[in-house]
Amino acid sequence: xxxxxxxxxxxxxxxxxxxxxxxxxxxxxxxxxxxxxxxxxxxxxxxxxxxxxxxxxxxxxxxxxxxxxxxxxxxxxxxxxxxxxxxxxxxxxxxxxxxxxxxxxxxxxxxxxxxxxxxxxxxxxxxxxxxxxxxxxxxxxxxxxxxxxxxxxxxxxxxxxxxxxxxxxxxxxxxxxxxxxxxxxxxxxxxxxxxxxxxxxxxxxxxxxxxxxxxxxxxxxxxxxxxxxxxxxxxxxxxxxxxxxxxxxxxxxxxxxxxxxxxxxxxxxxxxxxxxxxxxxxxxxxxxxxxxxxxxxxxxxxxxxxxxxxxxxxxxxxxxxxxxxxxxxxxxxxxxxxxxxxxxxxxxxxxxxxxxxxxxxxxxxxxxxxxx
Amino acid sequence: xxxxxxxxxxxxxxxxxxxxxxxxxxxxxxxxxxxxxxxxxxxxxxxxxxxxxxxxxxxxxxxxxxxxxxxxxxxxxxxxxxxxxxxxxxxxxxxxxxxxxxxxxxxxxxxxxxxxxxxxxxxxxxxxxxxxxxxxxxxxxxxxxxxxxxxxxxxxxxxxxxxxxxxxxxxxxxxxxxxxxxxxxxxxxxxxxxxxxxxxxxxxxxxxxxxxxxxxxxxxxxxxxxxxxxxxxxxxxxxxxxxxxxxxxxxxxxxx
Numbered sequence: 080x081x082x083x084x085x086x087x088x089x090x091x092x093x094x095x096x097x098x099x100x101x102x103x104x105x106x107x108x109x110x111x112x113x114x115x116x117x118x119x120x121x122x123x124x125x126x127x128x129x130x131x132x133x134x135x136x137x138x139x140x141x142x143x144x145x146x147x148x149x150x151x152x153x154x155x156x157x158x159x160x161x162x163x164x165x166x167x168x169x170x171x172x173x174x175x176x177x178x179x180x181x182x183x184x185x186x187x188x189x190x191x192x193x194x195x196x197x198x199x200x201x202x203x204x205x206x207x208x209x210x211x212x213x214x215x216x217x218x219x220x221x222x223x224x225x226x227x228x229x230x231x232x233x234x235x236x237x238x239x240x241x242x243x244x245x246x247x248x249x250x251x252x253x254x255x256x257x258x259x260x261x262x263x264x265x266x267x268x269x270x271x272x273x274x275x276x277x278x279x280x281x282x283x284x285x286x287x288x289x290x291x292x293x294x295x296x297x298x299x300x301x302x303x304x305x306x307x308x309x310x311x312x313x314x315x316x317x318x319x320x321x322x323x324x325x326x327x328x329x330x331x332x333x334x335x336x337x338x339x340x341x342x343x344x345x346x347x348x349x350x351x352x353x354x355x356x357x358x359x360x361x362x363x364x365x366x367x368x369x370x371x372x373x374x375x376x377x378x379x380x381x382x383x384x385x386x387x388x389x390x391x392x393x394x395x396x397x398x399x400x401x402x403x404x405x406x407x408x409x410x411x412x413x414x415x416x417x418x419x420x421x422x423x424x425x426x427x428x429x430x431x432x433x434x435x436x437x438x439x440x441x442x443x444x445x446x447x448x449x450x451x
Numbered sequence: 452x453x454x455x456x457x458x459x460x461x462x463x464x465x466x467x468x469x470x471x472x473x474x475x476x477x478x479x480x481x482x483x484x485x486x487x488x489x490x491x492x493x494x495x496x497x498x499x500x501x502x503x504x505x506x507x508x509x510x511x512x513x514x515x516x517x518x519x520x521x522x523x524x525x526x527x528x529x530x531x532x533x534x535x536x537x538x539x540x541x542x543x544x545x546x547x548x549x550x551x552x553x554x555x556x557x558x559x560x561x562x563x564x565x566x567x568x569x570x571x572x573x574x575x576x577x578x579x580x581x582x583x584x585x586x587x588x589x590x591x592x593x594x595x596x597x598x599x600x601x602x603x604x605x606x607x608x609x610x611x612x613x614x615x616x617x618x619x620x621x622x623x624x625x626x627x628x629x630x631x632x633x634x635x636x637x638x639x640x641x642x643x644x645x646x647x648x649x650x651x652x653x654x655x656x657x658x659x660x661x662x663x664x665x666x667x668x669x670x671x672x673x674x675x676x677x678x679x680x681x682x683x684x685x686x687x688x689x690x691x692x693x694x695x696x697x698x699x700x701x702x703x704x705x706x707x
Contacts, residue, residue, distance in 0.1 A: 101562075101566065101614065101615055102566055104566065104568055104569050104572050104576070105569060107571060108569060108571065108572045108575075133615050134579065134583075134615050134647070135572075135575075135576045135579060135615065138575065138576070138579040139572065139576075142575060160646075161646060161647060163646075164583075164646040164647070165579075168579070168582040168583065170577070171582060172582055172588070186571040289671050295535065322553075341537070414596075414597035415550075416551060416594065416595075416596050417550050417551065418550060436649060441582040
């Protein structure tokens, strides 16, 4: 027992025992709560047997004594030296008592309120995105009157980082996916003795869709996140503010080289992915279906229409624009904390992948409509 | 822990710290006594922060001994080291509050880690922390990014005091504060020092803070430490110390 209450009527005595250090806080609080609500008369608090008293437990005791004995308490038996400080802090706390919390809104109010907040948020967000687009286009226009605004070395660095360094992973994934497609296709088509059409399947799937889509998704994961994180950290360090204060435009220095670099790099990566995909298809046809390479290429040429290759490649710059814009925009949104940085980097990747797939679906409908 | 000077809280003997060929500390000696406010001063790059990191056990010295409460920091088991670190309070230069937690959660963080407390106790203890450092009650729910520089320093002090340390290390406690906030922080430190009977070790460049609060001062010059009272330092003829305590800024602080 950390404390025991003795006495009756108007004369009470609270005896404190044992360890009163911070480690005993939980027990002390429990026992304090077990005391009666309010006592009448005088209360004496006896510290004689309390050991190694910590600040925290004394504070909790004083809080409780305030309601236990509103008339005041006399402390005897060598109370801790911090008692005076804590009593003063208690008095201050009561003086600037926090205002009572506002009544909790009803469920309906809360739902409507949340909906309203969401709508306003989407509205302001939409306006901010359009503003961001506008600021990029003014910089693009500036390039024509002031070619220096196109930062050549920075552009080259971003083409290298988003393009060249991505070649191994993009090649490997395009190769493997096309092997998988060819393998599954071969299993189904060989039942009809139509093995040779595996070539058509691989060619059209890789050139029209898979090559560009896979590349875009990989690049969104690699570079979209990198854009958001790099620019986000610069925001947290006030580096972008420093640039603005020196009269330089962060959009011109940070955003445009990244977006333009990606627009140049992604189509090139797509061509590599297409080539690796066809190689994968050819290899599987050779090993699994025993179609020799000359026959594969002949069939490939037959299955190609003039637009097949371009139908895939034309999408690459559009995807690059989406990935670059989302990544840099989310990076510029980072304010205040490291947590924001993590959240917005995640948002950048998820959103750019979503937008890439949405745009791909729109392209598919468009190409069917115009018979491309 | 006796209060005699023979039994100092911190005793450093012949400390050597090197980074490659660069020698930062070259046989540094230091004694910090119970219940004093000790100021550590030195030019930029003199190794103040390295000394602090060594005292905290965040860095292994290349040579020399570091004793805290008579126990050598270098030959401690992991468990001993943790129990020692728990008896320190530390504030870092930029506050180092965890940015994804509110102020109250920051104060409760070490309490949650080491004790099993109810939510109610935790709330009460974070309230205590806030009122000790003079922050209003509504600060509890705010995030560090929403606080001013002075409030961040105070919140960091509240977190450092949460485990009720006897020994407090402060790294540049008043840097980046306006003179009014800085002098309020000095008063707070003096008040807590006398009320909680703390031993305070403080790195500071703020001459006003140095003159207002510190009972003894240690100056790091050429990898060694020269320790003296403030009055003694003012009479010291070592060129750097003389320049430091008799420069135009220092004269203003002494007569201000």
